[in-house]
Amino acid sequence: xxxxxxxxxxxxxxxxxxxxxxxxxxxxxxxxxxxxxxxxxxxxxxxxxxxxxxxxxxxxxxxxxxxxxxxxxxxxxxxxxxxxxxxxxxxxxxxxxxxxxxxxxxxxxxxxxxxxxxxxxxxxxxxxxxxxxxxxxxxxxxxxxxxxxxxxxxxxxxxxxxxxxxxxxxxxxxxxxxxxxxxxxxxxxxxxxxxxxxxxxxxxxxxxxxxxxxxxxxxxxxxxxxxxxxxxxxxxxxxxxxxxxxxxxxxxxxxxxxxxxxxxxxxxxxxxxxxxxxxxxxxxxxxxxxxxxxxxxxxxxxxxxxxxxxxxxxxxxxxxxxxxxxxxx
Numbered sequence: 239x240x241x242x243x244x245x246x247x248x249x250x251x252x253x254x255x256x257x258x259x260x261x262x263x264x265x266x267x268x269x270x271x272x273x274x275x276x277x278x279x280x281x282x283x284x285x286x287x288x289x290x291x292x293x294x295x296x297x298x299x300x301x302x303x304x305x306x307x308x309x310x311x312x313x314x315x316x317x318x319x320x321x322x323x324x325x326x327x328x329x330x331x332x333x334x335x336x337x338x339x340x341x342x343x344x345x346x347x348x349x350x351x352x353x354x355x356x357x358x359x360x361x362x363x364x365x366x367x368x369x370x371x372x373x374x375x376x377x378x379x380x381x382x383x384x385x386x387x388x389x390x391x392x393x394x395x396x397x398x399x400x401x402x403x404x405x406x407x408x409x410x411x412x413x414x415x416x417x418x419x420x421x422x423x424x425x426x427x428x429x430x431x432x433x434x435x436x437x438x439x440x441x442x443x444x445x446x447x448x449x450x451x452x453x454x455x456x457x458x459x460x461x462x463x464x465x466x467x468x469x470x471x472x473x474x475x476x477x478x479x480x481x482x483x484x485x486x487x488x489x490x491x492x493x494x495x496x497x498x499x500x501x502x503x504x505x506x507x508x509x510x511x512x513x514x515x516x517x518x519x520x521x522x523x524x525x526x527x528x529x530x531x532x533x534x535x536x537x538x539x540x541x542x543x544x545x546x547x548x549x550x551x552x553x554x555x556x557x558x559x560x561x562x563x564x565x566x567x
Contacts (some may be wrong), residue, residue: 257398263417266332273414274326276319282409286315315409322412325405326361329354331416334381338422339557341525342391346422347383350399354378360405366397388424391521391564396420425560428529429522434513436530440505468492504549505531505538507559521563528563532556542566 261273278286289311296304330353340346350363363371365386388394402413430436468481471491479493507527512520524540531538532553539549540559545566547559 257415258417261398261414261416263419265419266330267416267418269326269329269331269414271323271327273416274323274412275414276323276410276412279404279408279411282315282318282411285311285409289315314407318407318409321406322403322410325359325403326401326412326414329358331399331401331418333418333420335420338420339561340388340422340424342388342424342427344427345385345387348386348396348399348420348422350382350384350418352380352382354380359403361401361403363399363401365399386422388422391424391426391518393565394422394424396422423561423564425564426518426521426525428526429519430526431513431523434523436527439511439527440531440536468494503537505536506541506549507531507538508541510541517567521566525560525563528556528559 261267267273289308292304292311293308296302296306296308332351332353334349334351338346338348348365352358363382363384365384371382371384384399386396396418398415398417400413400415402411404411468484469492471480471493475493481492481494484490484492507524509517509520509524512523515523528538528540532551532555535551537549537551538559540547540562542562545562547555547562
């Protein structure tokens with residue numbers, strides 16, 4: 239058994255080296271006889287066996303009609319081979335995004351763009367053992383979203399994309415394996431820390447308490463919390479904001495202006511502030527906290543040894559923090 243496994247491993251290694259030379263990586267690939275492979279399917283081999291059987295029987299019994307039938311079926315076999323090849327030839331394949339992102343142990347959809355000057359039929363696209371994406375027919379431009387599972391955190395180089403077709407008649411499998419030079423960033427899988435109170439943790443990690451906030455930690459925003467001043471009424475403004483007492487006293491028309499105090503105290507996330515646990519577990523907790531703070535629209539920063547991400551908020555900031563967690567170590 240070990241000998242068979244060693245032979246398979248050696249064969250696979252040799253094939254991968256040959257594939258790198260034969261089909262080098264590129265973000266845009268045009269299919270041709272250099273990178274298209276074709277081989278009879280199981281049904282094709284069965285078909286060919288019966289064609290040969292008919293030929294032998296016709297020759298043995300000197301029956302020209304059976305021999306003619308075997309020639310006709312053989313011509314269909316060759317025609318199907320040419321059609322299978324032409325169905326993929328001159329097809330342009332490219333990827334819309336050079337770097338994708340997602341969470342470890344999750345699935346991302348890789349946007350693969352197919353560009354053709356003629357109609358194509360019955361093809362499948364997939365990465366290794368992931369689910370196949372099937373398309374019956376298309377022409378011009380077509381974008382397919384091919385699923386790929388991110389096994390672990392970090393930068394993941396996507397494997398070769400397989401595009402195959404059994405068109406026509408299912409006699410041949412025509413396929414290609416392309417390296418589109420696409421990478422993905424796998425963020426740590428978010429995991430809620432069961433032994434930690436989220437509210438207490440976030441409160442404890444604020445740079446100051448609300449009673450000790452410096453002036454720059456509070457910002458004013460137009461809202462409905464605190465009365466600010468009376469402003470002259472402008473036609474078209476809501477009557478609900480009109481200062482009716484001033485109107486009744488004959489002091490003129492004014493509207494009430496309010497301000498809302500926004501707490502801009504940042505939360506600082508770090509490994510040291512978390513309970514003791516394996517580093518991968520702590521990174522999953524931090525990933526959950528980043529997402530939680532993003533949902534709450536809070537300002538937060540991240541400290542990872544020599545990496546310090548200044549406090550900020552927003553979707554782009556959350557992706558920056560999650561990428562730092564993904565590439566940690």
